[in-house]
Amino acid sequence: MMFFHLCVQAAAARQSFRMSKYKVFVMRHGEGAWTKENRFCSWVDQRLSEDGVKEALACGHLLKEAGYQLDVVFTSLLSRSIHTAWLLLEAMGQEWVPVVRTWRLNERHYGALIGLNRAEMALNHGEEQVKQWRRSYDLTPPPIDESHPYFLEIYNDRRYSTCDLSIEFLPKSESLKDVLERLQPYWDGTIVPEIKRGKLVLISGHGNSCRALLKHLEGISDADIVNVTLPTGTPILIELDENFRPTKPMQLLGDQKAIQAAIRKVEDQDQPGCQTPSIRNIKTMWEKGNIVGATECPKAMNKETVGVKSKSVTNGVGC
Template sequence: MSKYKLVLLRHGEGAWNKENRFCSWVDQKLSEDGVKEAQDCGRLLKQQGYKFDLVFTSILSRSIQTAWLVLEAMGQEWVPVVKSWRLNERHYGGLIGLNRAEMARQHGEEKVKVWRRSYDVTPPLIEESHPYFLELYNDRRYTTCDVARENLPRAESLKEVLNRLLPYWNSTVAPEIQKGKTVLISAHGNSCRALLKHLEGISDQDIANVTLPTGIPVQLELDDNLKPVKPRQLLGDQAKIQAAIKKVEDQGKAKQAT
């Protein structure tokens, strides 16, 4: 029997989503389309009758901006927003900033799919010579984390994302849901996928086939133990959602290169 509802949301389209680059921990604002996606999402959730008590985001701007726009569209700007690096996007290491389609041309689509979708393969570590290294590790937001900056990841598999996310879920997010609060998590493709893997018990192999498009809310109905009582539901126009899923999946194909 369904006792709790949880909504997971991958942020609206960011500037580097549009350019098909590995964005990861580089801080990007939403594109114009991403702003519209977040606003449309808020209107949809309002129509569905959602009244959020608490929102969790990462400490990346596109996640926070999405939450703000969703709450504004719902007329619920007052709802508290709690931020944690543990909900950040997966750290793509040395791949950060690279074009996915270009990488598929150079290394093959299967290799890029492994980097993007596999559960336990870690991409190459980010080196100090990487053009975005100083921007990331000198960023003041990472002085707020519950681990020392030198202990932050230099690259992550999806398994490693789940390992850093799970303690936060267990200590902070899950207890709020079990108090009866309606929670929105406005995060990223891979942090949402990692959490879905945990909640739904998705196998290491099958998680590669779970694709979340930007700006589409995912509704989960959970029992007392926060286990799903029915399949996840992507809310909105289902034809548009399927087209958006295909667009994400096609990002790793060489033919996307220009």
């Protein structure tokens, strides 16, 4: 999208004529299974879709052809980010490269919105509201609670007992600002030292953990970050000076037309008309309390059990 490029070019223009000292790759994992169903996925551990697998392999081939040699890859604790790293390294023939996992790179925690269909939410709350939930900087969705169908699946998962915070202190919902606050100490304390040691680092993150990082690195304003959407499976090359300021516009590597189409696809997910095969008639299903397509849904979920009736969502974010 044009605005995205204007944002990053403006950020880089402020930093022009500096010498690049470091390079780092940031990328959103390949398409996840729930992207096809258009549901907020967040901390639910969905695997890559078939297209997502292809995207991850294609990224690896692209980086290999460009001659890059990675030294360390950082991922979240979610399988789609880890599998993307594995497939990418396999395609590069660099499977031996260490993969380091941290919850601090996890996708933004979407709280009570987890599992809900974006297009359906747009029908009920309006496109603008859903856009604000998805892309604003400091809006926090209503928190997940124990009545949510995915609560136990997330908080009983053994992987979260390995974190540097005990489970009760892990987020129950996050704004992009919250994501940056939990991510930045890890960036400063663990990733930056690796880069300073001369390592070529790739971060296989998520749409919003990558947006938070790019906001920090590129100095994108709170207002402008709303207009930044990242495509799946596209490596972004960032060049930094000795003080970790960008020296040039970040580069989304690959076929530029395909990248723009992929960005539009992600943006259009909150259009009420964006129906997926599993959502035959979203409005009717909502009215019946059947929010998601039954065949693909691992649990029976409806607007009562999900814990976000239309009004409580609206109240929760003060709109």
